[in-house]
Amino acid sequence: MEASEEEKQLDLDEFVVGSLPTLIYVPNFISDSEQTDLLHHIYQVPASRWKSLKNRRLQNWGGVVHEKGLLPQELPPWLRKITHKICQQTGLFPSAINHVLINEYLPDQGMMPHQDGPAYFPVVAIISLMSPLVIDFTPHPRLRKLNPDETTTEESEVICEKNDDRKDCSLLLMPCSLIIFKDEAYSDYLHGIQDSQLHSLRKVVNITRCPEFKQTNTFPEKMESSDIEQSNVYRRTNTRISLTCRLVLKVHKNLFKF
Numbered sequence: 001m002e003a004s005e006e007e008k009q010l011d012l013d014e015f016v017v018g019s020l021p022t023l024i025y026v027p028n029f030i031s032d033s034e035q036t037d038l039l040h041h042i043y044q045v046p047a048s049r050w051k052s053l054k055n056r057r058l059q060n061w062g063g064v065v066h067e068k069g070l071l072p073q074e075l076p077p078w079l080r081k082i083t084h085k086i087c088q089q090t091g092l093f094p095s096a097i098n099h100v101l102i103n104e105y106l107p108d109q110g111m112m113p114h115q116d117g118p119a120y121f122p123v124v125a126i127i128s129l130m131s132p133l134v135i136d137f138t139p140h141p142r143l144r145k146l147n148p149d150e151t152t153t154e155e156s157e158v159i160c161e162k163n164d165d166r167k168d169c170s171l172l173l174m175p176c177s178l179i180i181f182k183d184e185a186y187s188d189y190l191h192g193i194q195d196s197q198l199h200s201l202r203k204v205v206n207i208t209r210c211p212e213f214k215q216t217n218t219f220p221e222k223m224e225s226s227d228i229e230q231s232n233v234y235r236r237t238n239t240r241i242s243l244t245c246r247l248v249l250k251v252h253k254n255l256f257k258f
Ligand SMILES: O=C(O)CCC(=O)C(=O)O
Pocket: 101, 103, 111, 116, 126, 135, 191, 242, 244
């Protein structure tokens, strides 16, 4: 018997993009109706579910993540459906995804470059909804490789980004897509989203995987960068939602066991 759509595992090698180990981009991972369904649930929760940050708002599902693990709360069925699909189709998670952050970004909002915390299993799956944007991966400055003539005996780390042989790269995240990052992209790189309406496409490594992406933008005259001549800038005009789906291996059943 053939595996049903739900059980079918993706051949992930087909979806690896760029040269940084390892970025995986799966266009149209969810259908338009799955997207509509998710948005319906996301926007009908009580206002108190949203936590407002300085430059974005978010919903936290699955419980509270502490350094020592997760104080769990069951995911609602509408999120379990999507996390189950990610686990089944990628085969990258040793047990069920148990934590989801939903971030909402207005067109001029983003997220500072950061690394995800140590509590998580080092594979991150992010579903994008509504409108495209660019996510940037930059080498962690503390982990820069040193030239031998720069190294001193005490010096195991140097905070300096210049002359790094590891390259920045970016991914264009279309609505309904899934990205996964793991390995070095997880451990040695920061990821972030520029908090500006204009996103540079210059370092995007998956543009050929986004055939439906249209450059229909006009640019302010004061911008003279060669990026614009080459249509290398994307102007964000709409809100974007993401679901960051992760696994916390250590789960505390009881608060008092902390
Ligand atoms: O919204 C995104 O694509 C990134 C979210 C993220 O990095 C996070 O939740 O840690």
